[in-house]
Amino acid sequence: MILPIMRRDVSDAPLASHLHPVLDRIYRGRNVHDIDELENSLKGLTHFNQLKGVEQAADILATIIANNKRLIIVGDFDADGATSTALCILALRMMGFANVDYLVPNRFDFGYGLSVPIVDVAKQKGAEAIITVDNGIACIDGVSHAKALGMSVIVTDHHLPAQTLPPADAIVNPNQPGCDFPSKNLAGVGVAFYLMLALKSQLQKRSYFTEKAITPPNLASLLDIVAVGTVADVVVLDKNNRILVHQGLQRIRAGQCRPGIKALVDVANRDHGLLTSTDLGFVIGPRLNAAGRLDDMSQGIACLLEDDTLQARMIASELDALNRERREIETGMKAQAEKVLAALNFTEENAPAALVVYQADFHQGVIGIVAGRLKEKYLIPVIAFAHQDDEIIKGSARSIPGVHIRDVLEQVNTQFPGVIDKFGGHAMAAGLSLPVAKLDIFTRAFEQIAKQHMDKLEGSQVLLSDGPLSRDELSLPFAHLLRQAGPFGQGFESPLFDGEFAIVKQRLVGEKHLKLVLKDDSGQEIDAIAFNIDIHIWPNAMIKRVHLAYRLDVNVFRGQETVQLIVEQITPA
Template sequence: MILPIVRREVSGPSLSSDLHPVIDRIYRGRNIANMDDLENGLKGLTHFNVLKGMPQAAQILAHAVVQNKRIIIVGDFDADGATSTSVCILALRAMGYHNVDFLVPNRFDFGYGLSVPIVDEAAKQGAEVIVTVDNGISCIDGVTHAKSLGMQVVVTDHHLPGDVLPPADAIVNPNQPGCEFPSKNLAGVGVAFYIMLALKAELQQQGHFEKSGLAPPNLASLLDIVAVGTVADVVVLDKNNRILVHQGLQRIRAGKCRPGIKALVEVANRDCAHLTSTDLGFVVGPRLNAAGRLDDMSQGIACLLEDETIQARMIAAELDALNKERREIETGMKAQAESVLEQMALDEGDMPSALVVYREDFHQGVIGIVAGRLKEKYLKPVIAFAHQDDEIIKGSARSIPGVHIRDVLDEVNTRYPGVIEKFGGHAMAAGLSLPVAKLQDFERAFVDTARAHMAKLDGNHALLSDGDLSSKELCLPFAHLLRQAGPFGQGFESPLFDGEFALLDQRLVGQKHLKMVLKSDGANEVDAIAFNVDLKSWPNAMVKRVHIAYRLDINVFRGQETVQLIVEQIEAR
């Protein structure tokens, strides 16, 4: 599908005469109002005490540390959950506390979050205090059960809460009612990092480190992990999150990251010194996620916790193999899903406002990725379902800007009670489960409800461009300047440019990627690549000129840097 390219409207005075005009235009196109909004030093972070529930959480954990109570961290089975868990474990160890372990529910046996069976498992491990990370805000039954067993529970989460909050001893979640923390976009790992900062401060205030003969740890050393989890969870990169990601990236580029992160970068044939925020989401994140999708996220956590380089490389290699397996499964499922949609389109004659796909043989660990791929292709909210057991199916939803998918599910649940068993999530992604017998009822309700939300959009999906680049800007110095202008990501999108080029050469690489040599007026030749092209249209020897939407990138091969255009859309001229 060829989308219209719309150039961003940029108004107002220049932010600073020190900025390159194109960089200045990019920032203003992302609603940056002044240079203070671009602060990327740690002093620009909002203080942890602004988070509601933080004093209570810090006091509970400090008491547990001083009294050597058994703490069990209960995480989630995605990259955000793995990084959140690792941050807590490593921070506690750095504070001299070792009576801690973690549990991550296996998605195939336990499902999501602090469930009753997971609480029982924690009890077997002697848990006196449970700390949830990246989950817990919707786990009413699990928290209630833990309290009945005499445990203290600290819930740390970032997902949107329901009408009823769990009866935890402390809840830290920027999205809970009454929380004045300005960044509602913290990932689970961001909340976990803030919790550890507060715990360190509380222990310092109590004189714990002096009494123990320990130096207070520098928790900034964990920001490489925080950066990975923040980008991998695709949360909005507001000012606070940009600081966390920038600081983490700086550590990775300087070679001061965890051995496991370095090993994951290396196994993907990337160089830490040239890593970008995009790489965190497309290189490191998927390899961590592969463990939770196909096997056990404990393997991903082990990689982040590992101190020895050789062992970290071995675990990273196993995660890379899992990721390759995940891609193969995903490719097959995506083809099946598209076949289902093609048949549906033929039967109904018109594509509905939202899409629901389900096959009995879908793998529940990959449905989120499949939903995301279909969402990108059809530009509609998509839910992909897979079997959880014989009676219950589990769905993963992905949405488009302007359609808040959790709100849609909440509306379905209100208007059609009894169809959805449980749900939760964000604006762009959500999860749910329901009886397989209710699937048709749910599909009708979901499509009907989503139709009203889609009708509020202008109907014109488009690629937002930051304009054209001149010949003097299609060069390495400007590409480096652009890279330093980040980090870019969700809600602070990577710069996208558009322009016309002469197409000098074109060939397929990797069976489905179009490698090109392009030339614009007055510029040198430049390499470009378009991934996953329509093989019915490309390569095309008849085409000599193209209009492309592209991102300016730096390709590093055998130590040599060259400019490369990453083509998002290509149209013959």
Template sequence: MILPVVRRETGDAPLASTLHPVIDRIYRGRNVQDISELENGLKGLTHFNELKGMAGAASILADTIEQDKTLVIVGDFDADGATSIAVCIRSLHMMGFKKVDYLVPNRFDFGYGLSVPIVDIAKQQGADVIITVDNGIACIDGVTHAKALGIEVIVTDHHLPGDDLPPADAIVNPNQPGCTFPSKNLAGVGVAFYIMLALKTELQQRNWFTKKNLPAPNLASLLDIVAVGTVADVVVLDKNNRILVHQGLQRIRAGKCRPGIKALVEVANRDCAHLTSTDLGFVIGPRLNAAGRLDDMSQGIACLLEDDTMQARMIASELDALNRERREIETGMKAQAEQVLEKMSLAEGDIPAALVVYQADFHQGVIGIVAGRLKEKYLKPVIAFAHQDEATIKGSARSIPGVHIRDVLDEVNTRFPGVIDKFGGHAMAAGLSLPVANLAAFQKAFIDIAKQHMDKLDGNQVLLSDGSLTGQELSLPFAHLLRQAGPFGQGFESPLFDGEFQVVQQRLVGEKHLKLVLREPSVGEVDAIAFNIDIKAWPNAMVKQVRIAYRLDVNVFRGQESVQLIIEQLESA
């Protein structure tokens, strides 16, 4: 679908005379009001004391360490959950505490979160205290069961809470009622990092490190893991999250990262020194996620916890193989889903305001990615369903800006009680489960309510561009300057430019990517690539001039750097 390209509104007053004019324009187009908003030093982080429930959580954890109790961490089966667990375990080990274990519910056997069966397993492992990371705010039954067994529970999460909160001993979640923490966009790993900062301070006040003759750990050394989880979970990069990502990215680029992260970068044929925030989400994140999607997330966690370089490379290679398998499954499922949509379109004459796709043989580990791909193609909210068991299907939802998908599901649940079993999530992504017998009723209710939300959007969707670039700006020095201007990501989008170019060469690479050489009078020739193009339409020898929306990138091949345009939208001019 070709979208209109609209230049961002930036206002007239520059932010600072020291900024390159294009960089200044990019910042103003993202509503940066003051140059101070761009400071990426650790001193700019909001203090952990501003998180509601933090003092109680840190006190319980410190008691756990001092009294040598057994702590079990219960995480989620995605990259945010894996990085959250890794940050906690590495931090606790640095603080001299070893009686810690972790559990990640296998999505195929247990589903999501701190369920009653997972609590029973934690009890079998000798848990005196359970701390959830990246889950727990909706796990009322699990927390209640743990309390009945005499286990203390700390819930740390970032998902939006429901009407009722679990009866935990402490809850740390920036989105819980009464929490004034300004960054509501912390990922689960961000919350976990803050918990560890608070615990370190609590232990220092108890003279723990002096008694044990231990140095107080430098927890900033774990920001490479925090950056990966934050970007991979596609949370909004507000100022606080940009600091976390920037600091972690700097450590990775300087080679001061975990052996597992370095191995994941290398197995993807990338170079740590040239890594961008986008790479954290598209290179490292999918390989970690592949373990939880197809197998067991403990493999991804093991990679982040491994200190031996050779062992880390072996685990990273296994994760890379899982990721290739995941891509193959995803490609097949996407083709099936599009066949379903084609039939729907033929029957109804038009694609509805929101899409629901389901096939009995869909793989539940990949439905979120399929939903995301379809959302990008059709620019509508999408839910993809797969079987959880014979009677129940599990859905993964992805939405577009302006349609809060969790609010849509909440409205469906309120107006049609009993159709959905359970749901949770964010503005852009959510998960749910329901009886397969309810699918038709749910689909109608979801599409009707989503349409009401879609109707409130202001007409056509557009691509927001930061303008065109001159020949001087389509250069390696400016491309490097642009990289340093980040980190960019969700809510602080990577710069997008537009322009018309003459096509010098075009050819297919990797079966579905279009490699081009383009020319523009003031620019000269420049390489470009468009990923996952419609191979029915491209290459096209008849097209001599193209209009593109693109991102400026640095391509590194055999140690040589060159400018490359990453094409986001391509059309004949």
């Protein structure tokens, strides 16, 4: 779908005289009003004591450690859950506590979160206490069962809570009622990191480190893991999250990261010194996620926990192979979905306000990615469903800015009670389950309510551009400056520029990618690539000039760096 390009509104007053004028324009276009908002040092982090429940949780956890009780971390089967789990295990080890293990529910056997069966598995592993990471806020039955078995339960989560909270001993979630923590956008790994900060403080108050003759750990050394989980979970990069990601990214670039993270970068053939925040989401995140999608997320956690470089490389290679398998499955599922949609013969005039896709043979581990791909293509909310068992189907929902997908599901659940079994999530992504027999009813309800939300966006779907770049700015020095200007991500989008260029050369590479040599108005030639283009339109020798929306990138080939434009949208000029 071709979108109109609109230049971002920027305030008139420059932020600072020392900023490059284009960077100044970029920041002001993202509603940065004060140069201090760009402070990325650790001193700018909000203090943990503003997070409701965190000091209570730290006190309980410190007592668990003092009594050497058996502690089980129960995580989630995505990259945020894997990083949250690994972070807690590593931090506790750094604090001298070894009586800890973890469980991640296999999505195919147990489903999401702290379920009753997972509590029973934890009990079999000797659990006397449980910490949930990146889940738990909706797990009322699981928490109740753990309490009935005599366990202490600390819930750490970031998902939006329902009206009823689980009966845990402590809940740490910036989105729970009564929490004044200013960053409501912490990922699960961010919440876990804050709990570990509070725990360290509590143990210091108890003179634990002195008595054990342990040097209090520098928990900032774990920020590489926090950065990966934060970006991979596509949470909004507000100021607090930008600090967490920036600090972690700096450690990765400097090679001061976990062996597993470096190994994942290496198997992807990327230079860790040139990584951007976007790469954390597109290079490391998918390889961690592949374990939870197709196999067992324990493999991803093991990669993050591994201290041996060679062993970490072996696990990373296995994750890379799983990721390739995941891509093949995803491609086949997307092709199936596209066939279904093609048969419906959508046009821009009769396109639906939302899509529900379901095939009996869809792989439940990949439905989230398929929903995301279709959302990007059609720019509407999408839910993809796959079978959990013969009667129940699981759905993964992805949405667009301005349509809060969890709120849409909440409305469906309220107006059509008994259709959805359970649901939860964020503004941009959610999960749900329902009987396959009720899919038709759900589809009609979802499309009806989603349309009400989409109608409010009428005319507002555009590509927001940071304007054109001059000849001097279409250069390696400026491209490198941009790489250091982030971190960019959800809610603080990476710079997008637009302009007209003449086509010097064009050819198809890798079946569906368009490789271009362009010339700007000054006569300077520059390389560009447009991914996943419509091969029925491109290459096209009849088109001599194009209008591009693009991102400025550094391409490294055989040790040589060149400027390259990553084309987001291409239209004849």
